[in-house]
Amino acid sequence: MTKEQEITCIICPIGCKIIVQSDGTTAEAITGHRCKQGIIYAQTEALDPRRMLTSSILVHNGTWPLVSVKTIKSIPKEKIFSALKEIQKTVVDAPIKRGDVLIHNVAHLYIDIVATKTISIKKK
Protein backbone atom coordinates (compact mmCIF):
# COMPACT_ATOMS: atom_id res chain seq x y z
CA MET A 1 0.00 0.00 0.00
CA THR A 2 1.40 3.41 -0.93
CA LYS A 3 1.31 6.14 1.65
CA GLU A 4 1.85 9.84 0.98
CA GLN A 5 3.08 12.17 3.72
CA GLU A 6 4.50 15.66 4.16
CA ILE A 7 7.88 15.89 5.89
CA THR A 8 9.53 19.13 7.04
CA CYS A 9 13.23 18.89 6.28
CA ILE A 10 15.49 19.89 9.17
CA ILE A 11 18.84 19.74 7.34
CA CYS A 12 19.05 23.52 6.81
CA PRO A 13 17.09 26.61 7.90
CA ILE A 14 14.89 26.67 4.77
CA GLY A 15 12.71 23.87 6.17
CA CYS A 16 11.37 22.47 2.86
CA LYS A 17 8.01 20.71 3.03
CA ILE A 18 8.76 17.51 1.15
CA ILE A 19 5.99 15.23 -0.07
CA VAL A 20 7.11 11.60 0.21
CA GLN A 21 5.49 8.47 -1.18
CA SER A 22 6.35 5.22 0.58
CA ASP A 23 5.25 1.57 0.50
CA GLY A 24 6.93 0.63 3.79
CA THR A 25 10.20 -0.64 2.26
CA THR A 26 11.09 2.14 -0.18
CA ALA A 27 10.31 5.84 -0.17
CA GLU A 28 10.53 8.49 -2.85
CA ALA A 29 10.51 12.26 -2.53
CA ILE A 30 7.89 13.61 -4.93
CA THR A 31 7.90 17.39 -4.57
CA GLY A 32 9.13 20.18 -2.33
CA HIS A 33 12.79 19.22 -1.94
CA ARG A 34 15.53 21.62 -3.02
CA CYS A 35 18.62 19.43 -2.60
CA LYS A 36 19.91 15.83 -2.47
CA GLN A 37 20.37 15.91 1.30
CA GLY A 38 16.68 16.71 1.64
CA ILE A 39 15.75 13.63 -0.40
CA ILE A 40 17.85 11.37 1.86
CA TYR A 41 16.44 12.97 5.01
CA ALA A 42 12.85 12.62 3.81
CA GLN A 43 13.36 8.96 2.81
CA THR A 44 14.84 8.03 6.21
CA GLU A 45 12.19 9.99 8.03
CA ALA A 46 9.39 8.28 6.07
CA LEU A 47 10.70 4.72 6.52
CA ASP A 48 12.34 4.67 9.94
CA PRO A 49 11.93 7.87 11.97
CA ARG A 50 14.26 7.83 14.98
CA ARG A 51 14.87 10.28 17.82
CA MET A 52 17.34 10.71 20.63
CA LEU A 53 15.42 10.52 23.88
CA THR A 54 16.48 12.66 26.84
CA SER A 55 14.80 12.77 30.22
CA SER A 56 15.74 12.43 33.89
CA ILE A 57 15.79 9.72 36.55
CA LEU A 58 15.18 10.04 40.29
CA VAL A 59 18.32 9.97 42.44
CA HIS A 60 18.47 8.70 46.00
CA ASN A 61 20.94 10.36 48.36
CA GLY A 62 22.50 12.71 45.75
CA THR A 63 23.42 16.40 45.67
CA TRP A 64 20.61 16.78 43.11
CA PRO A 65 17.19 15.01 43.17
CA LEU A 66 17.46 14.06 39.49
CA VAL A 67 20.09 12.87 37.05
CA SER A 68 19.67 13.80 33.39
CA VAL A 69 19.81 10.82 31.00
CA LYS A 70 19.81 9.96 27.29
CA THR A 71 19.52 6.95 25.02
CA ILE A 72 23.02 6.10 23.75
CA LYS A 73 21.65 6.23 20.22
CA SER A 74 18.42 7.27 18.59
CA ILE A 75 15.39 5.01 19.09
CA PRO A 76 12.32 4.46 16.89
CA LYS A 77 9.87 7.31 17.34
CA GLU A 78 6.99 5.01 18.28
CA LYS A 79 9.01 3.54 21.20
CA ILE A 80 9.50 6.89 22.97
CA PHE A 81 6.60 6.53 25.40
CA SER A 82 7.40 2.93 26.38
CA ALA A 83 11.00 4.00 27.06
CA LEU A 84 9.73 6.94 29.12
CA LYS A 85 7.60 4.57 31.25
CA GLU A 86 10.71 2.62 32.24
CA ILE A 87 12.62 5.84 32.94
CA GLN A 88 9.84 7.07 35.23
CA LYS A 89 9.85 3.82 37.25
CA THR A 90 13.61 3.90 37.87
CA VAL A 91 15.41 5.24 40.98
CA VAL A 92 19.21 5.17 41.23
CA ASP A 93 21.64 5.72 44.11
CA ALA A 94 24.31 8.41 44.12
CA PRO A 95 27.18 8.63 43.25
CA ILE A 96 26.62 8.61 39.49
CA LYS A 97 29.21 9.34 36.82
CA ARG A 98 28.44 10.78 33.40
CA GLY A 99 28.21 7.82 31.02
CA ASP A 100 27.07 5.26 33.66
CA VAL A 101 24.46 2.88 32.25
CA LEU A 102 21.31 3.37 34.33
CA ILE A 103 18.87 1.24 32.29
CA HIS A 104 19.94 -1.72 30.13
CA ASN A 105 18.07 -2.66 26.98
CA VAL A 106 15.31 -0.08 27.31
CA ALA A 107 11.96 -1.10 25.74
CA HIS A 108 13.67 -4.30 24.44
CA LEU A 109 15.54 -2.19 21.89
CA TYR A 110 19.06 -3.38 22.86
CA ILE A 111 19.81 0.28 23.55
CA ASP A 112 20.95 1.55 26.97
CA ILE A 113 20.03 4.69 28.91
CA VAL A 114 23.08 6.51 30.29
CA ALA A 115 23.62 9.37 32.74
CA THR A 116 24.56 12.72 31.16
CA LYS A 117 25.56 14.31 34.46
CA THR A 118 27.89 13.51 37.38
CA ILE A 119 26.22 13.52 40.80
CA SER A 120 27.99 12.99 44.11
CA ILE A 121 26.61 11.74 47.42
CA LYS A 122 24.81 14.29 49.54
CA LYS A 123 26.83 15.25 52.61
CA LYS A 124 24.99 14.50 55.83
Added chain:
Amino acid sequence: MKHTMADIAIIGAGPAGLAAAVAAYDTGIHNILILDRNNWLGGILPQCIHDGFGIEETGTSMTGPEYAEMYTDMVKKRNIPTWQETMALKITKNNTIHAINKEGLHHIKAQSIILAMGCREKTRWNALIPGTRPSGIYTAGAAQAFINLYNIIPGNKILVLGSGDVGLIMARRLKFEGADVLGVVELLPYASGLPRNVVQCLDDYDIPLYLNHTVTNIQGKERLTHVTIALINKNGEPVANTESTIQCDTLLLSLGLIPENELTKTIDIQLDTITGGSIVNEHFETTMSGIFTCGNCLQVYDTVDLLAKNAKRAGIAAAHHVLEKPPENKQKICVRAGKNVQYVIPQTIQKPGLHTLTLRVKKPCGPVQLYLKTDKQIISKKKIRWVNPANMLEFQVRIPENLFKDNRSFEVNIDD
Protein backbone atom coordinates in the same frame (compact mmCIF):
# COMPACT_ATOMS: atom_id res chain seq x y z
CA MET B 1 37.12 43.76 52.99
CA LYS B 2 39.50 41.43 51.20
CA HIS B 3 41.74 42.48 48.33
CA THR B 4 42.56 40.05 45.53
CA MET B 5 44.67 40.57 42.41
CA ALA B 6 44.19 38.62 39.19
CA ASP B 7 45.50 38.99 35.66
CA ILE B 8 42.05 38.16 34.31
CA ALA B 9 38.77 38.13 36.26
CA ILE B 10 35.76 36.54 34.59
CA ILE B 11 32.22 37.22 35.75
CA GLY B 12 29.96 34.24 35.07
CA ALA B 13 30.80 30.51 34.95
CA GLY B 14 28.41 29.59 32.16
CA PRO B 15 29.67 28.27 28.82
CA ALA B 16 30.98 31.73 27.80
CA GLY B 17 32.94 32.34 31.00
CA LEU B 18 34.39 28.81 31.06
CA ALA B 19 35.37 28.82 27.36
CA ALA B 20 36.97 32.28 27.74
CA ALA B 21 38.90 31.09 30.82
CA VAL B 22 40.26 28.01 29.04
CA ALA B 23 41.32 30.02 25.97
CA ALA B 24 42.96 32.76 28.09
CA TYR B 25 44.85 30.11 30.10
CA ASP B 26 46.07 28.40 26.94
CA THR B 27 47.29 31.77 25.60
CA GLY B 28 49.67 31.96 28.57
CA ILE B 29 47.84 33.82 31.35
CA HIS B 30 47.45 31.55 34.38
CA ASN B 31 46.36 33.93 37.12
CA ILE B 32 42.66 33.79 36.28
CA LEU B 33 39.67 33.99 38.62
CA ILE B 34 36.10 33.03 37.69
CA LEU B 35 33.18 34.36 39.77
CA ASP B 36 29.64 32.94 39.72
CA ARG B 37 26.56 33.53 41.84
CA ASN B 38 25.40 29.88 41.70
CA ASN B 39 26.86 26.91 43.58
CA TRP B 40 27.53 25.02 40.35
CA LEU B 41 29.47 25.62 37.15
CA GLY B 42 28.01 25.63 33.64
CA GLY B 43 25.31 28.29 34.06
CA ILE B 44 22.04 27.38 32.37
CA LEU B 45 23.39 24.20 30.68
CA PRO B 46 22.67 21.67 33.48
CA GLN B 47 18.93 22.31 33.06
CA CYS B 48 19.07 21.99 29.25
CA ILE B 49 18.93 18.19 29.31
CA HIS B 50 17.97 17.85 25.61
CA ASP B 51 20.63 17.08 23.03
CA GLY B 52 21.95 19.11 20.10
CA PHE B 53 24.83 20.89 21.83
CA GLY B 54 28.36 20.80 20.46
CA ILE B 55 27.52 19.45 16.99
CA GLU B 56 29.60 22.08 15.15
CA GLU B 57 32.32 22.18 17.79
CA THR B 58 32.90 18.47 18.49
CA GLY B 59 31.09 16.67 15.66
CA THR B 60 28.86 14.82 18.14
CA SER B 61 25.54 15.86 19.57
CA MET B 62 25.75 16.31 23.35
CA THR B 63 23.21 17.22 26.01
CA GLY B 64 23.55 20.47 27.97
CA PRO B 65 24.89 18.81 31.16
CA GLU B 66 27.49 16.86 29.13
CA TYR B 67 28.61 20.00 27.32
CA ALA B 68 28.90 21.83 30.67
CA GLU B 69 30.98 19.02 32.19
CA MET B 70 33.28 19.01 29.14
CA TYR B 71 34.19 22.63 29.95
CA THR B 72 34.21 22.29 33.76
CA ASP B 73 36.65 19.37 33.33
CA MET B 74 38.91 21.61 31.19
CA VAL B 75 38.78 24.37 33.81
CA LYS B 76 39.55 21.92 36.65
CA LYS B 77 42.43 20.34 34.70
CA ARG B 78 44.02 23.79 34.44
CA ASN B 79 43.41 24.51 38.15
CA ILE B 80 41.66 27.76 37.35
CA PRO B 81 40.06 28.95 40.62
CA THR B 82 36.30 29.45 40.66
CA TRP B 83 34.53 31.39 43.38
CA GLN B 84 30.99 30.06 43.54
CA GLU B 85 28.05 31.66 45.37
CA THR B 86 29.80 34.97 44.75
CA MET B 87 27.81 37.92 43.46
CA ALA B 88 29.58 40.71 41.57
CA LEU B 89 27.95 43.97 42.62
CA LYS B 90 29.72 46.65 40.64
CA ILE B 91 32.84 47.54 38.70
CA THR B 92 34.76 50.69 39.46
CA LYS B 93 37.63 52.53 37.75
CA ASN B 94 40.96 50.70 37.37
CA ASN B 95 39.15 47.43 36.64
CA THR B 96 38.11 46.67 40.22
CA ILE B 97 35.22 44.27 40.79
CA HIS B 98 33.25 44.62 44.03
CA ALA B 99 31.82 41.22 44.95
CA ILE B 100 30.15 39.61 47.94
CA ASN B 101 30.01 36.03 49.24
CA LYS B 102 29.79 34.20 52.59
CA GLU B 103 33.26 35.46 53.55
CA GLY B 104 32.20 39.06 53.08
CA LEU B 105 33.04 41.85 50.68
CA HIS B 106 35.85 41.52 48.13
CA HIS B 107 37.72 43.93 45.89
CA ILE B 108 39.18 42.09 42.92
CA LYS B 109 41.59 44.10 40.82
CA ALA B 110 42.28 42.65 37.40
CA GLN B 111 44.26 43.72 34.34
CA SER B 112 41.51 42.36 32.10
CA ILE B 113 37.89 41.70 32.99
CA ILE B 114 35.62 39.46 30.92
CA LEU B 115 31.90 40.05 31.33
CA ALA B 116 30.03 36.75 30.76
CA MET B 117 26.81 37.22 32.76
CA GLY B 118 24.49 35.61 30.21
CA CYS B 119 20.92 36.66 29.68
CA ARG B 120 17.51 36.34 31.25
CA GLU B 121 14.02 35.71 29.97
CA LYS B 122 11.42 38.28 29.04
CA THR B 123 8.43 38.15 31.37
CA ARG B 124 4.71 38.81 31.19
CA TRP B 125 5.46 42.47 31.89
CA ASN B 126 7.72 42.77 28.85
CA ALA B 127 4.77 41.62 26.69
CA LEU B 128 2.16 43.65 28.63
CA ILE B 129 -0.38 40.79 28.72
CA PRO B 130 -3.66 41.96 30.31
CA GLY B 131 -5.64 40.04 32.92
CA THR B 132 -5.51 38.95 36.53
CA ARG B 133 -2.38 37.89 38.40
CA PRO B 134 -2.87 34.25 39.39
CA SER B 135 -0.14 31.69 40.05
CA GLY B 136 0.67 29.31 37.22
CA ILE B 137 2.44 31.75 34.90
CA TYR B 138 6.10 30.91 34.45
CA THR B 139 8.86 31.77 32.05
CA ALA B 140 9.76 28.63 30.08
CA GLY B 141 13.28 28.57 31.53
CA ALA B 142 12.00 28.75 35.11
CA ALA B 143 9.68 25.79 34.40
CA GLN B 144 12.68 24.01 32.85
CA ALA B 145 14.68 24.46 36.06
CA PHE B 146 11.73 23.22 38.16
CA ILE B 147 11.30 20.06 36.09
CA ASN B 148 14.88 19.18 35.16
CA LEU B 149 16.79 20.27 38.28
CA TYR B 150 14.33 20.17 41.18
CA ASN B 151 11.77 17.51 40.14
CA ILE B 152 8.76 19.84 40.40
CA ILE B 153 6.04 19.71 37.72
CA PRO B 154 4.62 23.24 37.29
CA GLY B 155 1.11 22.19 36.15
CA ASN B 156 -1.14 19.78 34.27
CA LYS B 157 -2.81 21.68 31.45
CA ILE B 158 -0.21 23.77 29.70
CA LEU B 159 -0.31 26.54 27.10
CA VAL B 160 2.92 28.07 25.79
CA LEU B 161 3.15 31.66 24.53
CA GLY B 162 6.07 32.27 22.18
CA SER B 163 7.74 29.75 19.90
CA GLY B 164 11.33 30.35 20.96
CA ASP B 165 13.47 27.23 21.33
CA VAL B 166 13.03 26.96 25.11
CA GLY B 167 9.24 27.12 24.71
CA LEU B 168 9.24 24.37 22.07
CA ILE B 169 11.55 22.15 24.12
CA MET B 170 9.42 22.65 27.23
CA ALA B 171 6.24 21.74 25.34
CA ARG B 172 7.82 18.34 24.56
CA ARG B 173 9.31 17.98 28.03
CA LEU B 174 5.92 18.49 29.72
CA LYS B 175 4.31 16.04 27.27
CA PHE B 176 6.97 13.49 28.35
CA GLU B 177 6.05 14.08 31.98
CA GLY B 178 2.40 13.34 31.27
CA ALA B 179 1.03 16.88 31.11
CA ASP B 180 -1.64 17.94 28.64
CA VAL B 181 0.11 20.40 26.30
CA LEU B 182 -2.61 22.38 24.57
CA GLY B 183 -0.54 24.36 22.10
CA VAL B 184 2.06 26.99 21.36
CA VAL B 185 0.89 30.50 20.48
CA GLU B 186 3.13 32.67 18.28
CA LEU B 187 2.61 36.32 17.35
CA LEU B 188 4.68 36.09 14.15
CA PRO B 189 3.66 34.30 10.92
CA TYR B 190 6.54 31.84 11.47
CA ALA B 191 8.05 30.00 14.45
CA SER B 192 10.89 31.88 16.12
CA GLY B 193 12.70 28.68 17.19
CA LEU B 194 14.84 26.43 14.99
CA PRO B 195 12.98 24.28 12.40
CA ARG B 196 14.46 21.17 14.02
CA ASN B 197 12.69 22.00 17.27
CA VAL B 198 9.36 22.73 15.56
CA VAL B 199 9.48 19.26 13.96
CA GLN B 200 10.85 17.25 16.89
CA CYS B 201 9.04 19.02 19.74
CA LEU B 202 5.65 19.94 18.27
CA ASP B 203 4.93 17.99 15.04
CA ASP B 204 6.10 14.68 16.54
CA TYR B 205 3.50 14.93 19.32
CA ASP B 206 0.72 16.71 17.39
CA ILE B 207 1.03 19.82 19.56
CA PRO B 208 -0.69 22.64 17.64
CA LEU B 209 1.21 25.82 16.74
CA TYR B 210 -1.06 28.87 16.49
CA LEU B 211 0.78 31.34 14.25
CA ASN B 212 -0.36 34.99 14.02
CA HIS B 213 -1.99 34.61 17.44
CA THR B 214 -1.41 36.15 20.84
CA VAL B 215 -2.76 36.00 24.38
CA THR B 216 -5.30 38.77 24.99
CA ASN B 217 -6.51 37.87 28.49
CA ILE B 218 -5.49 35.88 31.55
CA GLN B 219 -8.13 34.73 34.07
CA GLY B 220 -7.99 33.08 37.46
CA LYS B 221 -8.03 34.23 41.06
CA GLU B 222 -5.64 32.02 43.03
CA ARG B 223 -4.55 29.79 40.16
CA LEU B 224 -4.71 30.37 36.42
CA THR B 225 -7.98 29.00 34.99
CA HIS B 226 -8.38 30.40 31.46
CA VAL B 227 -6.30 32.07 28.77
CA THR B 228 -7.88 33.89 25.83
CA ILE B 229 -6.06 33.90 22.51
CA ALA B 230 -6.90 35.85 19.36
CA LEU B 231 -5.77 36.18 15.76
CA ILE B 232 -3.75 39.32 15.09
CA ASN B 233 -3.65 41.48 11.99
CA LYS B 234 -0.62 42.80 10.09
CA ASN B 235 -0.21 45.68 12.56
CA GLY B 236 -0.01 43.26 15.46
CA GLU B 237 -3.47 44.15 16.78
CA PRO B 238 -6.00 41.49 17.88
CA VAL B 239 -8.84 40.96 15.36
CA ALA B 240 -12.37 41.32 16.77
CA ASN B 241 -14.46 38.13 17.09
CA THR B 242 -11.51 35.76 16.66
CA GLU B 243 -10.99 35.17 20.38
CA SER B 244 -11.13 31.69 21.82
CA THR B 245 -10.79 30.83 25.50
CA ILE B 246 -8.61 27.92 26.55
CA GLN B 247 -8.98 26.21 29.91
CA CYS B 248 -5.54 25.64 31.43
CA ASP B 249 -3.71 25.87 34.76
CA THR B 250 -0.29 26.86 33.44
CA LEU B 251 1.00 29.41 30.94
CA LEU B 252 4.64 29.22 29.93
CA LEU B 253 6.21 32.30 28.40
CA SER B 254 8.94 31.90 25.81
CA LEU B 255 9.15 35.48 24.65
CA GLY B 256 12.85 35.86 24.05
CA LEU B 257 15.96 36.65 26.04
CA ILE B 258 17.54 39.89 27.23
CA PRO B 259 21.30 40.20 27.79
CA GLU B 260 21.96 40.76 31.49
CA ASN B 261 24.02 43.91 31.80
CA GLU B 262 23.14 45.54 35.13
CA LEU B 263 26.78 45.10 36.12
CA THR B 264 27.97 46.58 32.83
CA LYS B 265 25.88 49.68 33.57
CA THR B 266 27.73 50.29 36.86
CA ILE B 267 30.70 51.49 34.84
CA ASP B 268 30.70 53.79 31.84
CA ILE B 269 30.43 51.13 29.09
CA GLN B 270 28.35 51.94 26.01
CA LEU B 271 25.53 49.52 25.27
CA ASP B 272 23.89 48.77 21.90
CA THR B 273 20.17 49.60 22.09
CA ILE B 274 19.28 46.81 19.63
CA THR B 275 21.28 43.88 21.07
CA GLY B 276 21.06 45.01 24.69
CA GLY B 277 24.73 44.04 24.97
CA SER B 278 27.92 46.09 25.00
CA ILE B 279 29.30 47.79 21.93
CA VAL B 280 32.50 45.91 21.06
CA ASN B 281 35.41 45.98 18.66
CA GLU B 282 36.81 42.96 16.80
CA HIS B 283 38.57 41.80 20.00
CA PHE B 284 35.27 41.74 21.94
CA GLU B 285 36.59 44.67 23.94
CA THR B 286 33.96 47.08 25.23
CA THR B 287 34.28 50.85 25.06
CA MET B 288 36.24 50.59 28.33
CA SER B 289 39.84 49.54 27.72
CA GLY B 290 40.65 46.15 29.29
CA ILE B 291 37.02 45.11 29.77
CA PHE B 292 35.90 42.39 27.37
CA THR B 293 32.55 40.66 26.95
CA CYS B 294 31.23 37.44 25.43
CA GLY B 295 28.33 35.01 25.47
CA ASN B 296 24.68 35.88 25.82
CA CYS B 297 25.34 39.16 27.64
CA LEU B 298 26.90 40.38 24.37
CA GLN B 299 24.26 38.98 22.01
CA VAL B 300 21.78 36.14 22.40
CA TYR B 301 23.26 33.20 20.47
CA ASP B 302 21.22 30.36 19.01
CA THR B 303 23.89 27.68 19.47
CA VAL B 304 26.38 27.21 22.29
CA ASP B 305 28.95 26.19 19.67
CA LEU B 306 29.18 29.64 18.12
CA LEU B 307 28.89 31.22 21.58
CA ALA B 308 31.88 29.24 22.89
CA LYS B 309 33.90 29.89 19.73
CA ASN B 310 33.46 33.65 20.13
CA ALA B 311 34.01 33.47 23.90
CA LYS B 312 37.39 31.83 23.24
CA ARG B 313 38.31 34.73 20.96
CA ALA B 314 37.36 37.10 23.80
CA GLY B 315 39.51 35.06 26.21
CA ILE B 316 42.50 35.17 23.87
CA ALA B 317 42.08 38.94 23.38
CA ALA B 318 41.87 39.48 27.15
CA ALA B 319 45.10 37.48 27.57
CA HIS B 320 46.86 39.51 24.88
CA HIS B 321 45.77 42.67 26.67
CA VAL B 322 47.62 41.44 29.79
CA LEU B 323 50.68 40.23 27.85
CA GLU B 324 51.16 43.21 25.54
CA LYS B 325 49.46 46.10 27.36
CA PRO B 326 48.52 47.71 24.05
CA PRO B 327 48.11 51.49 23.97
CA GLU B 328 44.53 52.61 23.52
CA ASN B 329 43.69 52.60 19.83
CA LYS B 330 41.61 55.62 18.84
CA GLN B 331 41.41 54.70 15.15
CA LYS B 332 38.24 52.85 14.26
CA ILE B 333 35.52 52.39 11.70
CA CYS B 334 31.87 51.83 12.57
CA VAL B 335 29.83 48.88 11.32
CA ARG B 336 26.18 49.73 10.73
CA ALA B 337 23.14 47.49 10.22
CA GLY B 338 21.47 48.17 6.85
CA LYS B 339 18.60 46.62 4.91
CA ASN B 340 16.95 43.55 6.59
CA VAL B 341 19.69 43.47 9.25
CA GLN B 342 18.79 43.77 12.95
CA TYR B 343 22.35 44.25 14.14
CA VAL B 344 25.98 43.43 13.38
CA ILE B 345 28.75 42.50 15.82
CA PRO B 346 31.39 43.88 16.22
CA GLN B 347 30.06 47.42 15.99
CA THR B 348 33.56 48.89 15.52
CA ILE B 349 36.72 47.64 13.81
CA GLN B 350 40.18 48.98 14.67
CA LYS B 351 42.41 47.40 12.06
CA PRO B 352 42.20 46.46 8.35
CA GLY B 353 42.37 42.79 7.39
CA LEU B 354 40.19 39.70 7.59
CA HIS B 355 37.40 39.94 10.17
CA THR B 356 34.61 37.65 11.34
CA LEU B 357 31.24 39.33 11.78
CA THR B 358 27.93 38.00 13.08
CA LEU B 359 24.50 39.37 12.29
CA ARG B 360 20.85 38.61 12.70
CA VAL B 361 18.32 39.38 9.96
CA LYS B 362 14.91 40.96 10.49
CA LYS B 363 12.78 38.60 8.37
CA PRO B 364 13.20 35.26 6.61
CA CYS B 365 13.85 35.31 2.84
CA GLY B 366 16.01 33.81 0.12
CA PRO B 367 17.98 33.59 -2.03
CA VAL B 368 19.62 36.86 -0.99
CA GLN B 369 22.77 38.86 -1.49
CA LEU B 370 24.85 39.97 1.49
CA TYR B 371 26.74 43.14 0.61
CA LEU B 372 28.87 45.55 2.55
CA LYS B 373 29.13 49.13 1.36
CA THR B 374 30.38 52.54 2.35
CA ASP B 375 28.76 55.68 0.91
CA LYS B 376 31.27 55.43 -1.97
CA GLN B 377 32.13 51.78 -2.63
CA ILE B 378 30.96 48.18 -2.31
CA ILE B 379 33.47 46.30 -0.15
CA SER B 380 32.16 42.79 -0.54
CA LYS B 381 29.28 40.77 -2.00
CA LYS B 382 28.16 37.26 -1.24
CA LYS B 383 25.19 35.09 -2.23
CA ILE B 384 23.26 33.26 0.48
CA ARG B 385 20.54 30.67 -0.18
CA TRP B 386 18.32 31.49 2.75
CA VAL B 387 18.29 33.73 5.81
CA ASN B 388 16.13 33.38 8.91
CA PRO B 389 15.98 35.45 12.13
CA ALA B 390 16.24 32.17 14.11
CA ASN B 391 19.67 31.49 12.59
CA MET B 392 22.48 33.90 13.38
CA LEU B 393 24.70 34.48 10.37
CA GLU B 394 28.48 34.40 10.68
CA PHE B 395 30.65 35.58 7.78
CA GLN B 396 34.17 36.77 7.03
CA VAL B 397 35.14 39.93 5.24
CA ARG B 398 38.41 41.66 4.37
CA ILE B 399 38.35 45.31 5.42
CA PRO B 400 40.61 47.39 3.13
CA GLU B 401 43.13 49.89 4.52
CA ASN B 402 41.63 52.88 2.71
CA LEU B 403 38.49 52.63 4.86
CA PHE B 404 40.48 53.92 7.82
CA LYS B 405 41.66 57.11 6.06
CA ASP B 406 38.91 59.36 7.37
CA ASN B 407 37.30 57.33 10.17
CA ARG B 408 34.64 55.98 7.87
CA SER B 409 31.87 53.51 8.43
CA PHE B 410 30.26 50.80 6.35
CA GLU B 411 26.84 49.26 6.19
CA VAL B 412 25.85 45.57 6.05
CA ASN B 413 22.81 44.82 3.87
CA ILE B 414 20.78 41.77 2.94
CA ASP B 415 18.88 42.23 -0.30
CA ASP B 416 16.63 39.84 -2.25
